[in-house]
Amino acid sequence: MMARPLSLDLRQRVADASARGMTVRAAALRFGISAATAVRIGQRERSGRGLAPAKMGAMSNPCCGGAAADEVHRRLAAKPDWTVRALAADLKAAGIDVSHDTVWRFLRREGKTRRIFGAGCCA
Structure with missing residues (x-):
């Protein structure tokens, strides 16, 4: 099975839960993602970089x-x-x-x- 980015909807729900005061570990458990992923989503939201996933795939030449x-x-x-x-x-x-x-x-x-x-x- 190939890896794929989390949906924007799920990312937004994790960011919202974190902003409302839910701990990172609780948010990760609730949404079925790793704590590290929940941390990264929160960091992206707080830094203003947006929640859209980055481009996936190998570099070209x-x-x-x-x-x-x-x-x-x-x-x-x-x-x-x-x-x-x-x-x-x-x-x-x-x-x-x-x-x-x-x-x-x-x-x-x-x-x-x-x-x-x-x-x-x-x-």
Whole structure:
């Protein structure tokens, strides 16, 4: 079963109960949520950030886009037998801050396999 955010209605009821003086633990027990969740709902309400749930899901390609992607392609065209770690180190030396995992995921999305970018890529 996948996690999903609590409904806005439930969040509002928890915040209202907390504002009326109910303890966090009592509100959590009453509405069937954890005490930590009830605390976070109360904190969001008091800080004025609203009760709407935050966006869920993974980030999309955090760094290897645009100029960074062009640099990876340029380096692979010049020397096709890079290891992932060596390629990431070379990019870092050039001022592009990436981890070897980020480079690996980028290359996998590009359809490159370990045969294309050399032995030792998983070291």
